[in-house]
Amino acid sequence: MKLPLSWMRDFVSVDAPVEEISRRLSFAGLVVEHVEKLTPGFAGVFAARVLNVEKHPNADRLNLVEVDAGEKGKFKVVCGAPNVKAGMTAPLALVGAQLGKEPPLQAAVIRGVQSEGMLCSERELGLSQDHAGILALGADAPLGGAVAAYLHLDDVVLDVEITPNRGDCLSILGLAREVAALFGGRLRAPRLRAAPSGDAHDGAGFAVAVSIDAPDLCPRYAALAMTGIKLGPSPAWLKRRLELCGMRALNNVVDATNYVMLELGQPLHAFDYAKIAGGKIVVRRAGETREFVTLDNLTRTLDPNDLLIADPDKPLAIAGVMGGLNSEVSDATTTILLESAYFEPMTVARTSRRLGLRSEASYRFERGIDRAGQVGALIRAAELIRKIARGREASPIADFEPRKAEPREIALDLGAMESLLGASIPPTVARSRLKSLGAQVSTRGKGILAVVPPSFRSDLVEQADLIEEVARLGGLEDIPARLPERLSALAPVNREREFITGTREVMLGCGLTEAATIAFIAPADNARFSGIQIAARPVKVTNPLSAELSELRVSLMPGLVTSLRFNLNREARSFHAFEMGKVFRMDGDIATEHNHLASVSYGPYAISAIGDQSIAAGFFTMKGILETWFDAIGISSHISFKAIEPADAPFLHPGRSAIVSLDDTQVGLIGELHPAEAMRLDLNEPCAVFELDLSSLISYGFSPRKTFEPPPKFPTIRRDLALVLDRNFPADMVVKTIRDCGASLLESVEVFDVYEGTAVAAGKKSVALACRYRAKDRTLTDEEVNRIHAVLIEQARMRLGAELRQ
Amino acid sequence: MKEQLEEIRRRAMAELSDDASEAQIDAVRVRVLGRSGELTEIMRGMREVPNAERPAIGQLINQIKREVEARIEALTEKLKAASLTKSLNEKRLDVTLPGMRIARGHIHPITDILEQMLAIFESMGFEVAMTQDIEDDFHNFAALNFQPHHPARDMQDTFYVDGGMLLRTHTSNGQIRVMEKRRPPLAVVCPGRCYRRDDLSVRASPMFTQIEGFMVDKRGRITMAHLKGVLTEFVRAFFGTTAVRFRSSYFPFTEPSAELDMHCLLCDGAGCPVCKHSGWTEVLGCGMIHPNVMRAVEYNPDEFQGFAFGMGVERTGLLKLRVDDMRLFFENDLRFLNQFPALSGGVR
Known part of the structure; x- marks a missing residue:
């Protein structure tokens, strides 16, 4: 809301500098x-009255x-102006x-006649491009007074942000x-008194009848x-003044209604009276009326619940919207009907939002206007129209209020106020602050005030609202800063x-940098x-910013791959990153969210010293990272x-x-990008990735072990074993099978080499394993171990159908 | 004979000087200690020595022998050490060349900032609760006292998704989610991602991070003065300034509502283009929890009261890091990310 201080000063005198006015308004929430x-x-331009006009003797x-x-x-x-x-x-x-x-104006002789000055057009004053004639000032312009001051050209305009609760501002x-x-x-609120009836409106009279069929949406x-x-x-x-407030001037009637709206906050509408059948206004729901052509010459489709202003035959306006x-009103208009109504905020908000039609009027109705300001605004508008458009009242003010506003009295318990704010504000201060806002304040009992908020403060409905007003007008400065005396018991651990x-x-320890990408x-x-x-x-966004952002990710991978490309385009040689974030998918009809962990690794991973071989990102570097992490979680x-x-x-x-599976349930994927995908992304080296759903892993957590064992007292004895197997037989199955043989004292089995080549048959590989044996209570002898190991070899060979490699 | 021995000793010791070479040492060893060396020769001539003198001479021979041997040993050790040093020096590394490494990763700045914030609140007794991103109208709006169609909803342009749900526009849903499950006393912070219909730009992002906090207890126990105290303490701990002010404001879910400003970090309150010459920058919104919010979670507003606050992590991060482009947080440019710590909070 634009606030020209000159206009504000019509209603209040403040000596404070503009900076202080701004500061206090800002602290009070405006x-x-x-x-x-x-x-x-x-x-050097002054208002002057034209006394007489004669033809110039030497120029037509x-x-x-x-x-x-x-x-x-x-x-x-x-x-030379034609309009003088x-x-x-x-x-x-x-x-x-x-x-x-x-340059400064000089006395001039024009066609032989001395001119002592110049009457100015709007263009000459830099007000507009209008140069058709001299600017006509109002009759109220003080003669000899500076025109700049009269036109408020030396004004200060504050741009005030009004929060949605403060329609009254x-x-x-x-x-x-x-x-x-x-x-x-x-x-100094304006004195708004109706012109004495019978005086202003002439005998002919113009009937004004109003029927409100929807009092729930239009109480007045x-x-x-x-x-x-x-x-x-x-x-x-x-x-x-309109322009200072950001509105465009149209004609004197519309301008007068806008002027009153800006001044008092009550939106008004002027109808051409001649177009209203029988001078009868009907306020009703759209119902069967499906379409309506608004002022901007667009056909609007209506909802049956939209509120219309109509006459008995046809709709005239969408209430509060347009x-x-x-x-x-047009040039042919001689009689107008001025409307000043209260429409429920919800109905205006719903309709204007659905139609995408926002106006200064709908903006105010939505936020709640003065519930009792309708007649006053009409009086003010009539006064202006009399003055600037030669109008006269042609009827008494028709005022219908099928649903009266019930005055609310709110009890303000000063003790409750103190315990909410943590500060004691003297009752006299609280009282005078509330009164200054227009509330009626009386004492209801000990420490309790009875407050009746003014009709324009629909936002004040309960005690907390009043407490806020009292605190707000003090700029919150009455309230000290204190730390709570007592903290609750130690917060529970968030697993x-x-x-x-x-x-x-x-x-981070495995060398991955944390990334964040958009969902x-x-x-x-x-x-x-x-x-x-x-x-x-995938979950579709109903109202996306663009087609390119119209779904929620089912995977963190696209974001990470995009980041990889972003960095490679900026001379990066490698990119090792992970992201923890939510992904989304539809489970039946329900959009669900899942915590994922994903990584992209590209380029040199372990950077060698000069002269040594570096290790590039690939399946096994990624797997190593996951294994490190699984160890850390203990799973x-x-x-x-x-x-x-x-x-x-x-x-x-x-x-x-x-x-990747956890107890036979798939929890993730790991691998290198498909070469076709890598080519599409213009990647020259393998790009390793993984993605895991964290939800099933979180329960394992990073919980510390509960029991510990002392380190073993006796050494292990190692025996190796090499088995020749089919090329595709997985190594972990070999280890598992050997373990399952159940050799006593076998502590660990570990693959230490895999060989493929001329020494084994085509399509075969040799897997070399180290088996370690240990007893808890003694040092094993070679003989004992050899016996156990020989049995193990025989069993493993049989179970795996493998040959022993000598 | 004694003189002869003393002469052998003198000569040997003179030749076994500190800078004697290996060859010189060897020569002395052969000449003095060798099988047909000088001392051996004298031993052989012992028969001619009178009996009375023999023990003394024998002693002297042994003494000289030990001395020379010790000296040779010492010199040899020294030579070996010198030669080792020499050969080691010949294979010196260029210690300025880079080492072999798996570089440690860097924490994302949003995490870094968020963890610093959470650490401060946790040290003040707040617990951390995570809540959901996909939300229903009740938890994101209605329970927070946003009336249907109320213009306050326009303050936050909302994304809706399949299935009739929305993406939370703030972490304030966490307040409702936690309160409807538990009873006071509560001191909780809820961090998380939020979504609003803004294009990604220098100033805004359709996805961003917030942290919501609230404290609720019996009436009178948690007051607006405590709100001021806790948040002033937070700003002091996080930004290192005590120059803060509270301004009245409006949020549907708090009353009284306030905004917290602090001295602009760039000009320290003097006024600069970044703070639009006001000397202040906005840090967060806060207030006393609205009675309607209490009612929505079935707390009796006459029995309980508390405060709540919410702040944008990226926005606050921009202030603290003194960078001014929101997009930096989501591009993952390593040249930016690598400037952030490789160790997480508390160690720094």
Whole structure:
């Protein structure tokens, strides 16, 4: 809301500098976002009345004009404007006047006649491009007074951010009231009294009848007919005020309604009375009426619950949102019907949002206008229209209020206030702050105030609202800063957080940098990187920012791969990153979220010293990271890796990728990107990735062991064994089978070499294993171990159908 | 004979000087100690020595022998050491060449900032609770006193998803989720991702991180003065400034509502373009929990009261890190990320 201080000063006098006004408003919750100090583009221009106009003796198109500039004196000037006439008041630039960037005005002789000054057009004053004639000032312009001051060109305009709860501050009067309350000034609200009936409206009369069929949506509707209207431009001062508030001037009738809306906060609408059948207004729901053409000449589709202003035959306006083309005020209009109503905020909000139609009026109705301000605003508008559009009241004010506003009395317990704020505010201070806002305050009992909020503060409904007002007007400065005296018992351990933090530590330690990517992605990326669940259905965003961001990710992979590409495009040689974040998918009809961990690793991983061989990212570097992490969580023995089938994850290399399972349930994928995918991404080296669903792992957590064993006292004895197997037989099955043979004293089995080549048959490989034996109570003898190991070899060979390699 | 021995000793010791070479040492050894060396020769001539003198001479021979041997030993050791030193020096590494490494990864700045914040609140007795991103209207709006169609909803442009749910616009849903399951006293912070319909730009992102905090207890136990105290302490611990102020504001879910400003970190309150010459920057929103929120979680507002606050992690991070581009947080440019610590909170 723009607040020109000159306009505000109509209602309150404050001496404080503008900076202080801004500061206090901001502290009271009305943030002043911007202070604009205006300067006029001219000086030395005064209001002057044209006394008489004569033809210039030597020029047809010029006139000799005598003007009276009050205490500045009377002057004779030459004027070429067609609209100059005796009796008007116009801006007079005297010798020495500064007009824009022109040199100071000099006395001139025009066609043989001395001109002592110049009557100015809007263009000459830099107000607009209008140069059709001289600017007509209002009759109220003080003669000899500076035109800049009269037009408020040296104004200061505050741009105040109004929070949604403060509809009452969407007016000059509302903000003036706040300023008065903050500075202890007195508010001079305008005296709004109806013209004595029978006086202003002429005998002919224009009937105004109102029928409110939807009192739940429109509790009050007031209207007034005015006739004798002469549509035309508004006077400069009024236009200027509208413009300062960011509104465009249209014509004197519309401008007057807008002016009153800005001043008092009550939106008004002017209908062409002649277009209203029988002068009868019906306030009703749209019901069967499906379409309506609004002022902007667009056909609007209506909802049966939209509130319409209609006559008995047809709709005239969408209540509180926009008027109709069929009843618009035009040059031909002589009689108007002014509407001043209260529409329920919810109905206006719903309709204007659905139609995408936001107006200054709907903005105010949505936020709640003064529940009792309808008649006052009509009076104020009538006063203006009389003055600037020659209108006269043609009817008494019709005022219908089928649903009366119930005055609310709220009890304010000062003790409760103290215990909420943690500060004691003297009752007299609380009382006077509430009163300054327009509330009626009385004492109900000991320490309890009875407060009746003013009709324009619909946001004050319970005690907490009043406490806020009291605290707010003190700028919250009455409240000290204190630490709570007592903290609750030690907060319980958050296992999920512990797990996430621990996992992050392991990933960082394994050389992965933490990344963060945005959850919105393109459908193509979801299709390409299907994540852990190949059949996962992506969650669609109903109202996406763009098609490229229209789905939620089912996998963290697309974001990480995009980041890889981003870095490679910026001269990075390697990229090793992980992300922990949520992915989303549809489970039936329900959108669900899942915590995932994923990584992308590309380029040199272990950087060698000069002259040694570096280790590049690949399946086994990634697997090593996962194994380190599984060890850290203590779940290694529950984890297995199984080669993928191509259909499991089409984006992965079918020969260099695995499914990761926890106790036979798939929890993730690991592998290198499919060469086709790598080529698409323009990657020259293998790109290793993994992704895991953390939800099933979190329960394992980073929980410390509960029991410990002392280190063994006796040494192990190692015996090796090499088995020749089919090339595709997985090593972990070999180890598992050997363990399952159940050799006593066998402590560990470990693969230490795999050989493929000329020494074994084609399609075969040799797997070399180290078996370690240990007894808890003694040092084993070679003989004993040899006996056990020989049995083991025989069993393993048989179970695996393997040959022993000598 | 004694003189002869003394002469042998003198000559040998003179030749076994500190800088004697290996060859010189060897020559002395052969000449003095060798099988037909000088001392052996004298031993052989012992028969001619009178009996009375023999023990003394024998003693002297042994003494000279030990001395020379010890001396030779010492010199040989020294030579060996010198030669080792020499050969080691010939194979010196260029210690300035880079080492072999698996570089430790770097923490993402959002995590870094968030963990610092959580650590401060945890040390003040707050517990951390994680809540959901996909939310229903009740937990994101209605329970937080956003009336249907109320313009306050326009303050946060919401994403809706399949299945009639929405993406939370703030972490304030955490307040509702925790309170509806538990009873006071509560002191909880809820970090998490939030979503609003803003294009990714220097100032905004459609996905961002917030931290919501609240404290609830019996009426009078947690007051607005405590809100001021806890948050002032937070700003002091996190930003290192005590220059803070509270301004009245409006949020549907708190009343009274306030915004917390602190002295602009760039100009320390003097006024600069970044703070629009006000000297202050906005840090967070806060207030006393609205009675309607209490009612929504079935707490009696006459019995319980408390405060709540919420702040944007990226926004606060931008202030603290003194960078001014939101996009940096989501591009994952290593040249940016590598500037952040490789060790997590508390160690620094």
